[in-house]
Amino acid sequence: MRRPFVAGNWKMNLDLATGRALVSELRTRLPASPPIDVAICPPHIYLFPMAKAVADTPIRLGAQNCFHESSGAFTGEVSAAMVKETGCTYVILGHSERRHTIGPKDASGRVQGETDAMIAAKCRAAMSAGLVPIVCVGETLEERDRDQTEAVLSRQIDGSLAGIALDGPEKLVIAYEPVWAIGTGRNATPEQAQAAHRHLRGRLAERFGRGMADGIRIQYGGSVKPDNAITLMKEADVDGALVGGASLKASDFAGIIEGCIRAKGL
Ligand code: PEP
Secondary structure, three states, rough: OOOOOEEOOOOOOOOOHHHHHHHHHHHOOOOOOOOOOEEEEEEEHHHEEEHHHEEEEEEOEOOOOOOOOOOOOOOOOOOOHHHOOOOOOOOEEEOHHHHHOOOEOOOOOOEEEEOHHHHHHHHHHHHOOOOOOOOOOOOOHHHOOOOOOOHHHHHHHHHHOOOOOOOOOOOOOOOOOHHOOOOOOOOOOHHHHHHHHHHHHHHHHHHHOOOHHHHHEEEEEOOOOOOHHHHHHOOOOOOOOEEOOOOHOHHHHHHHHHHHHHHHHO
């Protein structure tokens, strides 16, 4: 069985004091050794202090991004090895905000964010540095309405994992995050999530073989809250959650973790 995994993406929220307070409250709310993996993903600048804060807890650390080059004249960038050195286990790559919100706009006002090729280069760098990438994929509302969801997910999986050789299913995590569900309060239904996850697993099987695909964790992300976590996590191919807004409040994040544990009967 795949070990479920719940991660909190803090995005550009909290400061050092509130981040520390959140971790110390989580410490009191989480079981000493939960039967699932749990991680927080603070901004880069807080990775070292947060590594200290979670040191004697079951909480692992993830970064929100890394650069694909290993060193050199890349002002403001952070390499995968640098991220690893802070104590991170994971790195989120290709989050929809990096694909669709952050970046220069073209003439029609569309953001030119990260491409699948850029994400694949980061993914290869992350794996070489010993990090487990959490590769985010997901369709926009327009693409869903046009019935293009599966085509978009296939394209993103193929493109974002180009050139990746996988020697164990635990070395990669996928997050299915429909863009229309992120930060909107509108989550995918459990049926929509399961259908997308099943499709993704099928694509991973074509790419890496059925045995490997069956072991790769696929998180759902998009307005996960304590009250919808159980029904979403009950779906067979939903192996946990990537949580944005609700990961900023200890009671909500702990509620989602508990919901995941219950849904999986652990
Ligand atoms: C996210 O940013 O990955 C996310 C899923 O955000 P939220 O939970 O706030 O929708």
